[in-house]
Amino acid sequence: SQQGEEDPQALSIQEGENATMNCSYKTSINNLQWYRQNSGRGLVHLILIRSNEREKHSGRLRVTLDTSKKSSSLLITASRAADTASYFCANGDMRFGAGTRLTVKP
């Protein structure tokens, strides 16, 4: 990929469970962003975490950043069927990985 890898490639969980997705990146960053994409639609910005931040919350989303390991994680708590989508991380240069496809079963 252009900037790194998301892990896992696919994740299937039951509604109400938590979902964790990981992202590794290759180059130094000023910030890292997470986006969601529903099938056949454009990407929607979820959250941006800056390189001097270690954790950030937004509603049911929690993002962590470990610059020493060049990695980030996205946690979605109490998942809903509507969270079913592909999730992508992007480095500060707006380069994306291949994404994690999340399926939340009702």
Add this chain to the structure above:
Amino acid sequence: GAGVSQSPRYKVAKRGQDVALRCDPISGHVSLFWYQQALGQGPEFLTYFQNEAQLDKSGLPSDRFFAERPEGSVSTLKIQRTQQEDSAVYLCASSYKVLDYGYTFGSGTRLTVV
């Protein structure tokens, strides 16, 4: 407008035909990106504009691909002599600030080359 608008929504082109894809970013947005997304893959960077200046075109796959943003607002991605491997969704994204802000994406143009 309220969001990033891309047109056409769908385009079918015969191999060898030239196509032009349009992106209307949110008014006042400085940064603009173009991406190519194949089915089941992440968006692949094509090119980046800051106002009218094309600062990075390293992702354009060949000299058949050309992008412009002459007045720093509307952008056009042109593909000459389309090939079947050009079939993909082309996404445009814009942001008010430069590279340190969340981006707003359009819904994309799905190009099918037959």
